[in-house]
Amino acid sequence: MTTPSPAFPIETGAPGSENSGNMRFSRRNLLIASATAAAAPAIGTAALQPAQAQTMAIPQRFAFPPNRETLNAARAMALESLLIEKGIITDKSVDGVLAFFETQMGPFNGAKVVARAWVDPAFKQRLGDDTPAAIASLNLPKGMAGAEGEHMRAAVNSPTLHNLVICTLCSCYPWPVLGLPPYWYKDPTFRARAAREPRAVLKEFGLDIPESVEIKTWDSSAQIRWFVVPDRPAGTQGMSEADLAKLVTAEGMMGVAKV
């Protein structure tokens, strides 16, 4: 009989090593337990079926096929290929979308908005009060109120306030100014923990926000797509607006990094 490999490690020592001997669920103990179950007299209940039948009945809930990504890739390419063949999309549609996010919608827009706020206090005030109007007043590409940016709000940091944007239900993100959400933002661990313990989470991102600074977390659950206006870094006096924009990162505009 084969013992299925566990979905998560249940031993601390190397398999079969003496270090694992005091673990209650060492592989050795499991094998002994299985052998005992197999040798037990059958009394006709499902619970006392031979060990092999028992292990076969346990679903491999967390197992992935060995070719997980190859299979995913083949499935994605197969779908795209069939959609093109049936005229549902064109052979340029997917590449066109990706190019749009390379050139038209991305953090390079948000960086310009933030840099303007750093050099123009009246604009910064307006950005916090009426984000769409403030953004529309800048010379940015068309589409700043486009997909996933129809209703945006800027949360402005200060020396006594740090803002953090999350989406506990999915992955709402302000596409026109930030482009597409990075993996960390969509990961369930970040979404779950940032709601209850943002300071601890930010520390893991390398950002230490002292308790004297208030944290406001914004959970994007309706029409608003939020972004953060980080503080202007020290030592940047005299820098041009264009050079300041080069300092601004997507992480800074979601509140998980300083600029």
Add this chain to the structure above:
Amino acid sequence: MKLQHYLGGLEGLGPVTYEKRVFVEPWETRIFGIHVAMMALSSQLPLPATGSPFKTIWTWADLRKGAESLNPFDYFKFRYYEKWLGGISGYFVEQGYVTQAELDARTQQFLNASPPSPRAGADPAIDQRINTYLVEGDSPKRDSAFSPKFAKGDKVFVKDVPTIEHTRLPGYLRDRIGVVDTVYSGNYTYLTSTGPDGIGEAMPVYCVRFDPDDLWKGNTEKNFAIYADLYESYLAKPN
């Protein structure tokens, strides 16, 4: 109750993953692009018709419903775009645009590294429409006569509405009391009716402030407030 609606505040998860890439496998770009194309071609958008045979509705609500209907263990097992791949492929099969057999056969062809070249020459108006959707968006703001029931500073009670398959009400806020911080101007529709959950029709939306210690008594951080944007039908006057 669906665990997916109750992510906020979940404990015991271990450290966050600071992976800054949007797509962690190259294939993920393809399913993302397909999704945007579907959003743009979705029949409720007031955009010029194209030669695409795609005539049904596909919105964020459809994508989210798919993820929220998963077995919660699968929800955590599969990566973000793996859930998209499953949900979107399933939609095309359910709606009859492709068959499962076609999809399986084509997948096998790609696994054998002998991909056919898809026939080009589909209507260029399709790509024009995708671009228009990205630039113009799909605002849910509607002119309607509803005036907001609550004002800035009002205390509001968050109902525990009977969600069937999809909601925009985070679980950790249900049965809690918050304070209205912003009354958004205008009314906002949701992409689909969520039935007894209560959203769909255009209604006021509020940004509501919550004291984390009211949500997770003695088990949260100091000098911290959490805000959520909530549709009016999720809110009531506290007793």
